[in-house]
Amino acid sequence: MRLKFIGAFGALSLLVAAPALAQTASPLGGSAPAQARSTARTAPQSTAKPTREPTAGQMAARERQKKCGAEWKEAKAAGKTGGLKWPQYWSKCNARLKGNQA
Numbered sequence: 190m191r192l193k194f195i196g197a198f199g200a201l202s203l204l205v206a207a208p209a210l211a212q213t214a215s216p217l218g219g220s221a222p223a224q225a226r227s228t229a230r231t232a233p234q235s236t237a238k239p240t241r242e243p244t245a246g247q248m249a250a251r252e253r254q255k256k257c258g259a260e261w262k263e264a265k266a267a268g269k270t271g272g273l274k275w276p277q278y279w280s281k282c283n284a285r286l287k288g289n290q291a
Contacts, residue, residue: 257282 243251261278264270270278 253283253286256286
């Protein structure tokens with residue numbers, strides 16, 4: 190058996206790696222048991238904030254969008270969009286429905 194001088198860095202890396210190697214080896218040889226490995230991987234805790242209820246204005250906007258969407262589908266199927274794309278149609282429909290609610 191030949192021993193060579195490995196230097197300070199090499200000796201330090203062996204000292205640091207030795208405890209980690211000892212923890213993963215099982216007494217019977219091989220790697221750590223499956224149960225020990227699976228418990229090491231835990232899912233991160235959820236940090237999601239609870240959802241807030243939509244405001245009255247948001248709910249009204251959603252209802253207007255649903256109504257305009259239904260009108261758009263009917264108009265598009267009948268070919269009566271007047272050359273408008275959805276954003277322009279939505280803008281006019283939204284203004285019309287807001288005017289009816291005021």
